[in-house]
Amino acid sequence: MRSTLSKILAVATAALALTACGSSTDSGAKTLRVGTLTDAPPSIYLENGTFTGFDNELLRDIAKREGFEVQFVGTEFASxxxxxxxxxxDIGSSTISTTEARKKTVAFSNGYSTGFTTIITKKGAGLTALPAFAGKRLGVVQASVQDDFATKVGGAEVVRFPDYNAGFAQLKNGTLDGWVVPKDIGQKYIDQNPAVPLDFGYTVETKDTPSAFAVAKKDKDLLAKLNDGLAKAIADGTVARLHAQFFKTEPLPKELEQGGPGLPVQNPGV
Structure with missing residues (x-):
């Protein structure tokens, strides 16, 4: 079941949809609307009513460098x-993996993180290999990369949710056998819920589709700004600093270390 906060944000999103993108502030800076999730720490989440997390703080830094402002709006990943x-x-900021299928819909900035996909289970379940999940119920966020992953787990029943909180609630009450999520998000939920006996059942690295910001294919100027600001943030160590702030144990990809080459993303036809 969706939280009250998520319901409020959904209503706010619907109302704000009537407002045109790319408005200007009194200071003259262009304000861009950013669709993001509310419940996927440490990457994207709400804290005391403010959108934060690694992805969103990095985007704020890029915006400052490139002369625009951002207005975050809570949304569901499927849409x-x-x-x-x-x-x-104007921008999507939600740890979006840059798959070839998604490139048919939007263009992506260069990558700002890589990660792992994991299946979280109840502690002691013994589900540590993919064949063990045949006949099991796997929860995913609808339309996520984890949704694609789960559909390829032979014999598993995939149960789709609009957000992470809804999936976690079902795992906690025992109606799911596994919850397929990015490992950093799963770790955060485990850390924040020590009374719930959970464990990592199966984990696989996802390096070929780094996370990136999404923009409309026609918005080449904005895409160039995002890539320019990201390159500067890598060069001066801002990406490394933010990564260390939000990801306490996960290593930073060498490509994103200070002065690193970055993670280039190709957009066919853009």
């Missing part, structure tokens, strides 16, 4: 890329 493509949002 995020379509709403970037149709102009409801």
């Amino acid at each position: 995020l890329l379509a709403n970037v493509a149709n102009g409801q949002f």
Whole structure:
């Protein structure tokens, strides 16, 4: 079941959809609307009513460098890329993996993180290999990369949710056998819920589709700004600093270390 906060944000998102993207502030800086999630720490989440997390703080830094401002709007992942493509949002910021299928809908900035996909289970379940999940119920956020991953787990029943909180609630009450999530998000939920006996059942590294910001294919100027600001943030160590702030144990990819070459993303036809 969705939290009250998520419901409020959904209503706010619907109302804000009537506002045109790319408005200007009194200071003259252009304000861009950013679609993001509310419940996926440490990457993207709400804290005391403010959108934060690694992805969103990095985007704030890039915006400052490139002369625009950002207005974050809570949304569900399943509709995020379509709403970037149709102009409801100027940018998508939600640890979005740069798959070839998604490149048909939007263009992506260069990558700012890599990670791992994991299946979280109840402690002691003994589900540590993919064949063990045949006949099991796997929860995922709808339209996520983890959704794609789960559909390829032979014999598993995939149960789709609009957000991470809803999936976690079902895992906690025992109606799911596994919860497929990015490992850093799963670790955060485990850390924040020590009374719930959970464990990592199966984990696989995902290096070929780094996370990136999404923009409409036609918005080449904004894409160039995002890449320019990201390159500067890598060069001066800002990406490394933010990564260390939000990811306490996960190593930073060498490409994103201070002065590193970055993680280039190709956008066919853009």
